[in-house]
Structures are given as structure tokens and as C-alpha cells.
Amino acid sequence: MSATVLYDAPGPKARRRSRIISVVGVIALAALLGWVVWRLAQPQISVNGNENPGMFDASRWDVLAYGEVWQFIGRGVWNTLRAAAVAMVGAVLLGMVFAFGRLATNAFIRIPTTVLLEFFRGMPVLLMMLFILLVASTGAFGAVVIALIIYNGAIIGEALRAGIVALNKGQREAGLSIGLTPVRTRLLIEFPQAFTQMLPIIIAQLVVLLKDTSLGYIVAYSELASTVKQASTFYGNRYLFTFWVVAVVIYLAINLTVSWLGRRAGRLAATRSGKPTAAAKPAAVAASIGGELGAGLGATDGDDDAGGRRRTR
Template identity: 30%
Template sequence: MSEVLSATNLKFLAQGLWTTLYLSFFIIVLSTLFGTILAVMRNGKNPILRWIASIYVEFVRNVPNLLWIFIIFLVFQLKSTAAGITSFTVFTSAALAEIIRGGLNSIDHGQTEAGLSQGFNNRQIFIYIIFPQAIRKMLPSIISQFVTVVKDTSFLYSVIALQELFGKSQILMGGYYEPSQIFTLYGILALAYFVVNFAISSYSRYLSKHWEQASE
């Protein structure tokens, strides 16, 4: 077990964890941006934009993420990191678009009318009135999707050999055969994923509580 917990191995796994966090950060930022754009398009008045957004969301959400990884990597001939970020962004944007659209639709239409009566334009109403209220309602679902992103990056090693946290652990696994050594490696792996995702979930709960107190 001491061999498994050597400084060299822990540094090797830490490099994989950094890659996982790096990938997840860019995927989450880009997916939130594009997901919001898709949600606004789908809720908008322009029928062409609604049609485009609806087709994208429904098609992408109903195709497995693993297949998108293969398509982006093989068809577009991207490097592993770029392919991983792109494929996850394509898929996660569609999932977040539905979450965000649901949150926006949960806000009473009277809020828009109240904003118009105060002289706000549609853009100002969305930014300052609708979206801040909607984000509070959809935050738990959004955070759940973020956690899924972090966990699902583990697909990338088996599909396109991208050495994130799970990939690094699999490389190390090839040098150990004792059950105690394997369990130790998987234990470290599980603990790393737990710490990251628990931190994300805890921050989400903190934000929700903070917003509730601020609104009282």
C-alpha cells in the first residue's frame, strides 16, 4: 500500500486531477454561455431561431455523449483536449438550455409587465428582473449538471485516451496486482471525485441560503 501512496504516484494523480478540473471549468463556462443563448432563442419570438434551438436541443440531448466524443474527435480531427471540451460543451449546452428555459418559464409574466411599466426595455427586464429570479430556482439543477460534467470526464480516457484523473489512475493500475493496492488506488480516485463534487454542491447550498436570506 505504501508503494501506491508514494509521492510520485500522488503527483501523477494530481496532474490528472488538474486536467479534470481544467476541462470541467471550460466545459461549464462554455456550456452555460451557449445553454443560456439556446434557452433565450427557444423562448424568443423569432420562429426561425426557436426552430433552430429546438432542433439542436432535442437532437443533441437524445444522442449519447459518448457518441459526440467519437464524432468530434474522429470527424473534426481535433486534439484530445480540444475534442473533449468541444464534445462535452455540445452535449452539456443542450442539457443546460432546457434547465435554463424551465427556470425562465417559471417566472410569472407579470414581472415583465411590471418592468415595462417602470420604463425598462426587454433586455433590461431579462438581465435585472427575470434572470436573477430564475437562477435561484434552477440553481440546484444546474449544479447537478456541473457535477455530472466532472464525473463524466472519466469517459475521455477510454474514448480518446485523454489522461485526466481516471485515465491517470488506469495507467497506474497497470503496475499493481494485489487487491489491497487496487482498492487503495480506487479509494483515492473516489475520494478525489467526492471532494471536488461535494465542494461544488456545498457552494451551491451556500448560495441558495444566502439568496434566500437576502430576499427576506
């Protein structure tokens, strides 16, 4: 029986107990899901006593056969994707700036950056959108995008800072030893590794950013959630469940696509960087970058000592 690092491998009784618990849990979840489906399929009694068909009745889904409905929803999807795409790029760039400023050795840069980070992280996105719209008069799209960039940029900046701090100090020392400036060392050696390590957290935050576009209703921005609500109001409350199901499916498709692209990019970046392990020498990454930059500093493979013998470094 093999043992893991943290605990002993489970024995036959523990494995049997785990299987029983898993089966019971699956049955319970299936029963709960079946009850929810059955409950939604039952006729609904309104306040005035009228009986309405169940949620899966064909009369509640016939609205999806209208082309104008999909055009209306399509505009909401486009507004959501447009705001999310611009905000994602801006949040990552601002996060880099926050991370570098937070790690600056100059107190006049580090302290104001820390204050701004804590302020933006503690500010609700909803209030930030409303504040930007009322004070800066940027319009609905600008208010949504700027608020998402600032808030998520602060979160991503802290994640990148944590990734840089978690790196082996030898990485920075190796970069400085081959003649790179502190800024180029952080930008060319530390940041790529920290970004790759913290990519799952960054992807998760970008997915949160995409969902937070639904808060744009506070500034009258017609994103997907707001569009679905307007459609249910226009066509009648009997189609509310239908439109929200469509919105959920679209949100899931977009979020799963973003997560898949992020994981794909992470594997590609790890493959190109050769996945340096903790057992590798700290100077490995720095030496490769130094070789690409041609920062040899005039070093040779060997020098002659005072006796004329070849001395290898």
C-alpha cells in the same frame, strides 16, 4: 394534532411503526456494510489457485508511500479539474443562449434552437467526444471540453427556460411597463430569478458534468479515472482496489466541494435579492431594477388635475 397540507400528521402508532422500520433498516444496512468489509478483508483466491492477501492488507497499500504515485495521480486530478472548470463555464453560458433562443418570439430563432436542443440532448456524450475529435481534430482536451459544453449546455438551457416560464407573467409586464425592452426585461428581471430558482438543478448537472470527464478515455484524455487505471496496470492488479478507493475519495471530495460552493452561491444570491415571495407584488423586482437604471420615464409622485388639486398616483 396538527395536519399538514397534503396529509394528516401521523398518530402514535404510525410514529412507533416508523421508528421500528427505521431501526430495522439501520441494522440491516450496518449488517450489509459489515459483511462487505469482512468479505474484502478475506484472502482472495486467484484463478490459478494462488492465495492473495485481503484488500485491507498492508501489502496492498504500500504503493501509496511512493511520491511518484501521487504525482501521477495529481496530474490526473489536474486534468479533470481543468476540463471540468472550462466546461462548466461554457455550459452555463451556452445554456443561457439556448434558453433565450428557445423563448424567442421570432420563429426563425426559436425553431432552429429547439431542433439543436433536442439533437444535443439525445446525443450520447461519448459519441460526441469521438465525433469532435475525428471531424474537428481538436485534440483530446478540446474534444472532451466541447462535448461536455454542448451536452450540458443543452440540459442547463432547458432548466433555465423552465425557470423563466414558471415565473409570474407580472414580472415581465412590470419590466415592460417601466420602459425596459423585452430583451433587457428577460436579462435583468426574469433570468436572475430563474437562475436562482433552478440553481439546485444546475448544480446537480455540473456535478454530472464533472463525473462525465471520466468518459475522456475514449479520446485518450488522461483524466483521473484513466490515470488510476494506468497506475493499476503499471504497478500490478494487486493495487487495483487501492487506486480505485483513492479515486472514489478524490471524486467525492471534488463533488461535495462543488455542491457546497453552489449552495453557498445560491444562499448569497437569495440574500442579495431579498428573496421575493409569491405574495409580493409582481412589480417589486422590476421597480427596483428600474430605479437602479434610472428609468423613471419622467414619472412624478403626483400631477395636478384640471382644478389645480394634487392627484396622487
